[in-house]
Amino acid sequence: VMVWLRRTTHYLFIVVVAVNSTLLTINAGDYIFYTDWAWTSFVVFSVSQSTMFVVGAIYYMLFTGVPGTATYYATIMTIYTWVAKGAWFALGYPYDFIVTPVWIPSAMLLGLTYWATRRNKHAAIIIGGTSVGLSLPIFNMINLLLVRDPLEMAFKHPRPTLPPYMTPIEPQVGKFYNSPVALGSGAGAVLSVPIAALGAKLNTWTYRWMAA
DSSP states (O other): OOOHHHHHHHHHHHHHHHHHHHHHHHHHSSSOOOOOTTHHHHHHHHHHHOOOEEEEEEHHHHHHHOOOHHHHHHHHHHHHHHTHHHHHTTTOOGGGGGOOOHHHHHHHHHHHHHHTTTOHHHIIIIIIHHHHHHHHHHHHHHHHHSSOOOOHHHSOOTTTTOGGGSSSSOOOOOSSSSSSSHHHHHHHHHHHHHHHHHHHHHHHHHHHHHOO
């Protein structure tokens, strides 16, 4: 019974974190709409996604002891987000207007770190957490550059019923930061390490709580 309860607790946490990551994707610096604070939005988005992803991914990976589960977790988040962002399709926007963040390559780096260091938890926290924080903004900016111009798409498909904060306006690129990727990567690399440590600690706490 205790084994079943322990596993249920772990899987429930995994689902909760993945769902919250999806909600965070939609709300924290959603860069689908280019506004005059687009780059500020991207930096906030990068930091929030790096930290939210790494806490669940390292928890799941240390729980199973299998490096590939970090990538599996990123895949879950990606699928959840595609489904959730289908709401934009209902508003009349074409589906290729929906930009889903790229977590999978960063998850592969995390898993590779864990595998290369022979499942060393501390290396996964320090090196893996840094790798996620550094790489996620880079992959997401590449992701943005490869999709159809969001600003053009937004003006081609106007929705006058949308609230003002969702209405696209002309961007003032570089108004706040000259390099949002560099700032996002730097901040993400620093913050992802303690958050990864938190994810690892949550794994320990859960075991102790269920064993009590």
